[in-house]
Amino acid sequence: MKFEGTKDYVATDDLRVAVNAAITLQRPLLVKGEPGTGKTVLAEEIAKAIDAELITWNIKSTTKAHQGLYEYDAVSRLRDSQLGDERVRDIRNYISKGKLWEAFERKKRPILLIDEIDKADIEFPNDLLQELDRMEFYVYETNETIKAEIRPIVIITSNNEKELPDAFLRRCFFHYIKFPEEDTMRAIIDVHFPGLKGKLVQEALNIFYEIREVPGLKKKPSTSELLDWLKLLLSEDISPETLREKDPTKLIPPLHGALLKNEQDVHLFERLAFLARRERN
Numbered sequence: 001m002k003f004e005g006t007k008d009y010v011a012t013d014d015l016r017v018a019v020n021a022a023i024t025l026q027r028p029l030l031v032k033g034e035p036g037t038g039k040t041v042l043a044e045e046i047a048k049a050i051d052a053e054l055i056t057w058n059i060k061s062t063t064k065a066h067q068g069l070y071e072y073d074a075v076s077r078l079r080d081s082q083l084g085d086e087r088v089r090d091i092r093n094y095i096s097k098g099k100l101w102e103a104f105e106r107k108k109r110p111i112l113l114i115d116e117i118d119k120a121d122i123e124f125p126n127d128l129l130q131e132l133d134r135m136e137f138y139v140y141e142t143n144e145t146i147k148a149e150i151r152p153i154v155i156i157t158s159n160n161e162k163e164l165p166d167a168f169l170r171r172c173f174f175h176y177i178k179f180p181e182e183d184t185m186r187a188i189i190d191v192h193f194p195g196l197k198g199k200l201v202q203e204a205l206n207i208f209y210e211i212r213e214v215p216g217l218k219k220k221p222s223t224s225e226l227l228d229w230l231k232l233l234l235s236e237d238i239s240p241e242t243l244r245e246k247d248p249t250k251l252i253p254p255l256h257g258a259l260l261k262n263e264q265d266v267h268l269f270e271r272l273a274f275l276a277r278r279e280r281n
Helices: 013-025 039-049 074-082 099-104 129-134 166-170 182-192 198-212 223-235 240-244 263-280
Strands: 029-033 054-058 070-072 095-097 111-115 136-139 144-147 153-158 173-177
Touching: 013 029, 013 039, 013 173, 029 039, 039 054, 039 111, 039 153, 054 099, 099 111, 099 136, 099 144, 129 136, 182 198, 182 223, 198 223, 198 240
Parallel strands: 029 153, 029 173, 054 111, 111 153
Antiparallel strands: 070 095, 136 144
């Protein structure tokens, strides 16, 4: 079982090595990187490449570790018992399976994606240590142990919003997805826009990387935002010559709403353009 990338996902050599190492070691693959570098999509593409089911657990700030195992609805059971409902005789009627339970019971090896683990409470990763290590957990309400029939491939993503515990990190194979260099970005663009004119791509990439290098930028544009911008440039038939204009009073590129996503960054470029106009006068 080897991951070599797919026709829809450009995987660098070091990323392919990391994925295959995690599969070989049977350890969770912890993937970090800037938002928009393809961490979540990676799990989807691995699933496609090896023909596996993808089970996704989207983590929120309120998510608790036990929700990935199961949840017991004691309130509903109490209400039904007061109403004389026959369902109360079987406690399993009030247990909802979590994403780990779903992954553990599959007959064919699935991909389990735990997406944006750093959004949860700091204790969240530690609360999953034993379950991810042993691939089993105990259900107190039914007095049974749920054990994985076949160990799932676990992909965990993080946007680096908070530090993860050392004990958790020791159990993972780690990979940081670097922001794509220009050659890799060209390959990504070619996947989404086959045969796109070279001049337009070059000018768009020049502007894109220049924007990312502007000091004080609050949110650097990501790969997905570059692709959106290119789609708009094509839709509006913006020429490479229009993009190539080096008028310092027009620092904000056309259709910049696809690249700049908050007012602070737009104001930053407006101030830079204002200063450029003052210097020219």
